[in-house]
Amino acid sequence: xxxxxxxxxxxxxxxxxxxxxxxxxxxxxxxxxxxxxxxxxxxxxxxxxxxxxxxxxxxxxxxxxxxxxxxxxxxxxxxxxxxxxxxxxxxxxxxxxxxxxxxxxxxxxxxxxxxxxxxxxxxxxxxxxxxxxxxxxxxxxxxxxxxxxxxxxxxxxxxxxxxxxxxxxxxxxxx
Numbered sequence: 001x002x003x004x005x006x007x008x009x010x011x012x013x014x015x016x017x018x019x020x021x022x023x024x025x026x027x028x029x030x031x032x033x034x035x036x037x038x039x040x041x042x043x044x045x046x047x048x049x050x051x052x053x054x055x056x057x058x059x060x061x062x063x064x065x066x067x068x069x070x071x072x073x074x075x076x077x078x079x080x081x082x083x084x085x086x087x088x089x090x091x092x093x094x095x096x097x098x099x100x101x102x103x104x105x106x107x108x109x110x111x112x113x114x115x116x117x118x119x120x121x122x123x124x125x126x127x128x129x130x131x132x133x134x135x136x137x138x139x140x141x142x143x144x145x146x147x148x149x150x151x152x153x154x155x156x157x158x159x160x161x162x163x164x165x166x167x168x169x170x171x172x173x174x175x
Contacts, residue, residue: 009084017072026065053083
């Protein structure tokens, strides 16, 4: 599950992409918080993570604030989620740098978790902040809104016939 840190991180970057001008000005966190209806105090924690990961540039003082560290077309939603959440791995054993799981060789669910992780990384990695800012991420013809070839499809790549939940029917495939 994606926490408020991840969701708000995405909203901050989309907001900045929408405010982005050729002058490279910084946008006050207070203004972002107001537009997004999010506590400025909470956003301070979120933007700190995004600055540390190189997604935002922050300047304090008069005329300070935040701006995108690079073009919004070059920043994926996956990068934002990884920065804000720390990891998008669905289980601890798939977290980068995790100690090898002693049950990996006999774990019947590990292939499912690997597949799910791969799907979410591919999906979020294929959506940029610019896609969200310009409204193209929700189109049914693009990668972000389509269910064709994803876990929501009966012909997806997640092994639906192998027991993974088929969201279009709300049941599981055959075992």
